[in-house]
Amino acid sequence: MGNLIVITNLAKSFDDKKVLDNINLSICKSERAALIGPSGSGKTTLLRIISGLETPSQGTVQIHTRNIGYVFQEPRLIPWRTVEQNLLFVNPDAELEDILAKLRLKDFKNHYPHQLSGGMKQRVNLARALITNPDLLILDEPFSSLDLPIKLEIINDVLLQWQERKFTMILVTHDLKEALLLADRIIILSSSPGRIIKDLTVDLNPVNRKISDPALLSIESDILHVLSSAY
Amino acid sequence: MIKLERTLLGIILFLAIWQVLAICLDANTIVPGLGAIFSELTGLVGKKTFLVAVVSTLVKVIAGLLLTLLIGLPLGFLLGINNKLFDMFRPVIMVIQAVPVISWLTLVIFAWGIGFRGPIFITFLSLFPIALLTTVSGVRNLDKNLLEMATLYRVPRWQVIRDIYLGSLLPFIVAILDVTLGQAWKVILVSEYLCGNSGLGVLILAARYEVNPAKVWALTFLAVLLGLITERLVKLLFRKVAKRWAI
Ligand SMILES: Nc1ncnc2c1ncn2[C@@H]1O[C@H](COP(=O)(O)OP(=O)(O)O)[C@@H](O)[C@H]1O
Ligand SMILES: [Mg+2]
Numbered sequence: 001m002g003n004l005i006v007i008t009n010l011a012k013s014f015d016d017k018k019v020l021d022n023i024n025l026s027i028c029k030s031e032r033a034a035l036i037g038p039s040g041s042g043k044t045t046l047l048r049i050i051s052g053l054e055t056p057s058q059g060t061v062q063i064h065t066r067n068i069g070y071v072f073q074e075p076r077l078i079p080w081r082t083v084e085q086n087l088l089f090v091n092p093d094a095e096l097e098d099i100l101a102k103l104r105l106k107d108f109k110n111h112y113p114h115q116l117s118g119g120m121k122q123r124v125n126l127a128r129a130l131i132t133n134p135d136l137l138i139l140d141e142p143f144s145s146l147d148l149p150i151k152l153e154i155i156n157d158v159l160l161q162w163q164e165r166k167f168t169m170i171l172v173t174h175d176l177k178e179a180l181l182l183a184d185r186i187i188i189l190s191s192s193p194g195r196i197i198k199d200l201t202v203d204l205n206p207v208n209r210k211i212s213d214p215a216l217l218s219i220e221s222d223i224l225h226v227l228s229s230a231y
Numbered sequence: 232m233i234k235l236e237r238t239l240l241g242i243i244l245f246l247a248i249w250q251v252l253a254i255c256l257d258a259n260t261i262v263p264g265l266g267a268i269f270s271e272l273t274g275l276v277g278k279k280t281f282l283v284a285v286v287s288t289l290v291k292v293i294a295g296l297l298l299t300l301l302i303g304l305p306l307g308f309l310l311g312i313n314n315k316l317f318d319m320f321r322p323v324i325m326v327i328q329a330v331p332v333i334s335w336l337t338l339v340i341f342a343w344g345i346g347f348r349g350p351i352f353i354t355f356l357s358l359f360p361i362a363l364l365t366t367v368s369g370v371r372n373l374d375k376n377l378l379e380m381a382t383l384y385r386v387p388r389w390q391v392i393r394d395i396y397l398g399s400l401l402p403f404i405v406a407i408l409d410v411t412l413g414q415a416w417k418v419i420l421v422s423e424y425l426c427g428n429s430g431l432g433v434l435i436l437a438a439r440y441e442v443n444p445a446k447v448w449a450l451t452f453l454a455v456l457l458g459l460i461t462e463r464l465v466k467l468l469f470r471k472v473a474k475r476w477a478i
Contacts, residue, residue: 053382078377080398081398089384128384
């Protein structure tokens with residue numbers, strides 16, 4: 001399959017501070033890539049450059065779609081609008097019934113954001129990204145503030161949606177287990193300025209992975225080995 | 232209900248103290264008897280001169296407010312989103328705020344003489360900076376993350392203004408209405424008194440020439456009452472409008 005994103009020799013500085021350096025990265029259509037790195041290594045900046053919210057200082061980013069769904073780290077919901085209105089805000093023609101049901105938000109569509117739990121808000125954040133029918137779904141540490149059971153639930157929701165739509169996915173996380181449950185490729189960034197120090201394929205079933213699966217655990221320990229020697 | 236009773240009791244107590252004071256101080260002082268004030272009140276309410284004055288003041292209050300809001304809010308919005316413009320306008324706003332009202336009044340009398348334009352203009356000058364600066368801080372208070380989200384999803388500009396800008400500005404607009412409504416009545420009365428040719432302020436001036444404190448109090452009471460009523464009405468109206476944005 002063809003590439004959706006091709007990044008060549010990308011570097012990014014804020015004032016004099018170099019945040020990203022020498023990034024070369026191609027991501028195929030329908031691929032699910034996880035980006036891992038210490039905080040401050042420029043993960044969010046890379047996502048923002050890919051989605052056009054920030055411009056590179058050097059290098060080029062080619063991206064073959066304009067349909068991007070971005071699940072922000074914070075929910076970014078309009079406080080005085082209901083769940084339904086928040087969703088229609090980004091796509092007034094969206095058919096909401098299906099997605100609300102699948103993300104278990106049906107009973108909450110007339111709620112205001114402050115009436116929702118953290119997990120619920122992130123589901124709305126996800127639903128908002130999905131109803132724009134994205135070719136590329138970007139997730140920036142979307143589950144980091146959630147408890148484990150809820151986290152696993154939403155991860156499963158994301159996987160079901162991917163099975164249905166086969167969008168390309170880039171997930172930023174600092175949780176290795178999360179990456180191993182969701183991604184078929186894991187890219188590891190060095191500490192600031194971020195460079196790619198490892199890029200590996202996750203050779204597991206695309207879906208229905210278990211955290212306790214020995215194959216998964218063995219990949220995890222390989223990665224931990226890389227990480228411990230890198231940082 | 233208990234609360235209402237307590238309020239009523241408070242009012243009765245206040246009136247009683249007033250009456251005692253009036254009797255102690257005697258006759259035509261600045262604390263006239265309640266009877267005298269009441270007879271002035273009833274005398275005023277039906278009279279054509281009074282009604283004409285009320286309408287005249289009301290029209291000026293509304294005109295002053297509209298002028299303030301129609302210029303203050305959009306300009307505040309503009310200065311809020313553009314820092315360079317704000318820096319350019321700031322000296323002018325500071326001057327408007329710093330110049331004493333008396334100076335404006337004198338200049339207005341030179342320019343337009345005694346009339347209806349003066350009070351409206353003075354109201355505008357005293358309220359406009361509040362409306363403008365409050366709007367500016369409202370715009371600056373906007374959640375940049377929400378705006379970025381809208382940019383990412385390529386939400387049309389008008390929709391962003393309706394759903395994000397207006398929604399976050401609403402509390403600031405309520406605050407502006409709150410302050411300017413109360414102020415407008417006071418400023419209009421003062422400027423009518425000093426450079427007007429009609430309205431409640433002019434009636435108070437007349438009562439001064441008659442040396443009639445009871446009439447001054449009666450007019451004051453009616454002015455306060457009208458002020459409160461308009462405040463309620465405007466807020467009610469505003470809440471109706473705001474409801475359409477589901478705030
Ligand atoms: N708009 C900005 N202006 C200046 N510095 C920034 C900006 N955005 C990010 N940075 C800096 O770039 C570095 C990387 O940030 P970020 O991409 O958020 O890292 P991560 O998401 O990996 O934690 C940080 O040191 C951060 O302070
Ligand atoms: Mg980040």
